[in-house]
Amino acid sequence: MPEGHTIHxxxxxxxxxxxGRPVAVSSPQGRxxxxxxxxxxxxxxxxxxxxxxxxxxxAGDRILHVHLGLYGVFSDGEQPVPPPIGQVRLRxxxxxxxxxxxxxxxCELLSPPEVAxxxxxxxxxxxxxxxxxxxxxxxxxxxxxxxxxxLLDQSIVAGAGLVYVSEVLFRAGIPPTRPGRELSAExxxxxxxxxxxxxxxxxxxxxxxxxxxxxxxxxxxxxxxVDRHGGEVYVYRRAGQPCLVCGTEIxxxxxxxxxxxxxxxxxx
Ligand SMILES: [Zn+2]
Numbered sequence: 001m002p003e004g005h006t007i008h009x010x011x012x013x014x015x016x017x018x019x020g021r022p023v024a025v026s027s028p029q030g031r032x033x034x035x036x037x038x039x040x041x042x043x044x045x046x047x048x049x050x051x052x053x054x055x056x057x058x059a060g061d062r063i064l065h066v067h068l069g070l071y072g073v074f075s076d077g078e079q080p081v082p083p084p085i086g087q088v089r090l091r092x093x094x095x096x097x098x099x100x101x102x103x104x105x106x107c108e109l110l111s112p113p114e115v116a117x118x119x120x121x122x123x124x125x126x127x128x129x130x131x132x133x134x135x136x137x138x139x140x141x142x143x144x145x146x147x148x149x150x151l152l153d154q155s156i157v158a159g160a161g162l163v164y165v166s167e168v169l170f171r172a173g174i175p176p177t178r179p180g181r182e183l184s185a186e187x188x189x190x191x192x193x194x195x196x197x198x199x200x201x202x203x204x205x206x207x208x209x210x211x212x213x214x215x216x217x218x219x220x221x222x223x224x225x226v227d228r229h230g231g232e233v234y235v236y237r238r239a240g241q242p243c244l245v246c247g248t249e250i251x252x253x254x255x256x257x258x259x260x261x262x263x264x265x266x267x268x
Contacts, residue, residue, distance in 0.1 A: 003052070003202070004159020005159075011055075014047050017094070018092060019045070023042060023044055023058070032107050045059055051122050063112065064110075065108050072103045089104060090104075123135070126157065127200065139156045147177075148258075148260050150180045163236045164208065172187065235261040245263070
């Protein structure tokens with residue numbers, strides 16, 4: 001599933017393609033036909049991301065909400081728009097550009113109160129300046145659940161997925177299994193700041209890189225990582241490989257229904 005940095009990139013990209021011009025909206029596949037009919041012709045005023053949720057704000061208080069989930073994908077291009085291929089749930093076009101959406105978990109029109117409800121159930125998004133890390137820590141510090149599971153809980157921290165969570169805990173030297181209530185306020189502060197920086201870099205680069213420059217392939221004389229997720233990381237999907245810092249074998253285990261990756265020596 002795409003992590004928050006991808007959704008923030010999409011929000012900025014869609015704004016640059018659509019803002020300020022009337023947008024024709026359709027649902028070639030038909031599953032968003034009513035929403036498309038209610039939206040078509042409206043002008044896009046702004047876009048934003050909230051965790052893994054994408055919002056398009058159109059004139060008339062109409063808000064398009066998209067959650068890509070595991071299979072959702074956007075594509076776009078310049079006019080002329082090609083014939084729809086596959087199950088295109090949503091098609092947005094201006095006189096210059098088109099955007100298609102396939103396979104999302106959510107594609108719906110929301111009113112401002114409904115968006116308020118959505119936001120209320122989301123936690124602090126490290127990529128938003130209005131995020132409240134203290135509220136996140138209040139939840140974490142009361143819980144006996146493993147930190148990795150707490151940080152993946154979108155109602156606590158919105159936008160971070162398994163890659164960022166695994167990596168930020170490695171960088172903090174904290175095992176993913178440590179209960180939330182054993183995390184000090186200072187340690188949380190450091191994790192939050194690091195997460196913000198890593199994710200902001202992800203927005204800029206369009207991929208997740210989490211290793212310090214001294215552990216990059218050039219610095220270590222090693223081959224770059226080959227993985228469809230791209231990016232240089234310490235532990236994510238590196239089970240069985242040597243830790244880039246200490247050489248210990250990276251471990252993986254199931255935690256809250258998700259794989260968890262860590263170095264038992266660097267994260268004692
Ligand atoms: Zn290590």
